[in-house]
Amino acid sequence: MYAAVVHDFASPPRYEEFPDPAVADGTVLARVEASAVHQIVRSIASGRHYSSAARPPFVPGIDGVVRLPEGQRVYAGGLRPPYGMLAEFAAVRPPGIAVPDGLSSAVAAAIVNPAQSSWLPLTANLVPGATVLVLGATGIAGSLAVQAARLKGAGRVIAAGRNVAGLERCQALGADATAELGEGFADGLRRAAPDGVDLVLDYLWGPAALAAIAALDKLATPSWHETRWLQIGSVASGSIQFDAALVRSRNLRLSGHGVGSGDPAAWPTAITEVLRAAADSRLTIDVETVPLRDIERTWNRPARLVYEP
Secondary structure: OEEEEOOOOOOEEEEEEEEEEOOOOOOOOEEEEEEEEEHHHHHHHOOOOOOOOOOOEEEOOEEEEEEEOOOEEEEEEEEOOOOOEEEEEEEEEOOEEEOOOOOOOOHHHHHHHHHHHHHEEEEHOOOOOOOEEEEEEOOOOHHHHHHHHOOOOOEEEEEOOOOOOHHHHHOOOOOOOEEEOOOHHHHHHHHHOOOOOOEOOOOOOOHHHHHHHHHHOOOOOOOOEEEEEOOOOOOOOOOOOOOOOHHOOOEEEEEEEOOOOOHHHHHHHHHHHHHHHOOOOOOOOOOOOEEEHHHHOOOOOOOOOEEEO
């Protein structure tokens, strides 16, 4: 088969022939229809992700939409290294999760991973009517988090980020208010959250998270008002340093959400819900579809790329 193959962590994958995956242990050989390049896919392909166990040469791609031998179109993932979804074929374990009629394979392949990053923690932590702050809302996963918070029953959704145009788009997607990161962030958050913040979805970490934690301390709500801080991504920085008094001064509860910290038993239900919401246009995402043979020259485009074999 033809596939995108990582030969070294410093170069884009190359489109070339790669051995077909072996079918064993209840798997079947399925034809891949679409697979997206998420942030985690890039991290694994560059050898930087904490979950990565693959060593070159290998095929990247953690999930996608495939056509089973009997003709069903399903979302699938969890392939064994050195195989990934950026290939013509994949050995998947049926039945997979059905892709709703009317939802394109490209959108289905693109939306599950970034939407799951907020859908799962919101399912576990959101109290209906709560005020949710999305830190890093102008990115793809962040904009989906704004939509997901609204769909999951948040009473007020606040989008925070640096891109002004992106913040305006978040309002069109359902955000009640925005707060621009920067010098005036604390004042902006005070205006956006007059009754405090109950839940933070953090896609940034680093200095942006430090500024947000400090801004929470300046809100009018009592210091014992609980704010749950869900650490999801680290686009700004992988580390943070702050005085212990900063987190002692408010009732701040911090937890991480990512690969390894969630219960896999909850994934099928969440994926099904995300796909249905996308099919009904309640969750939306912009994608760029590209033939798999063009992966080497398009790999570094700043877009949600979906490759089709």
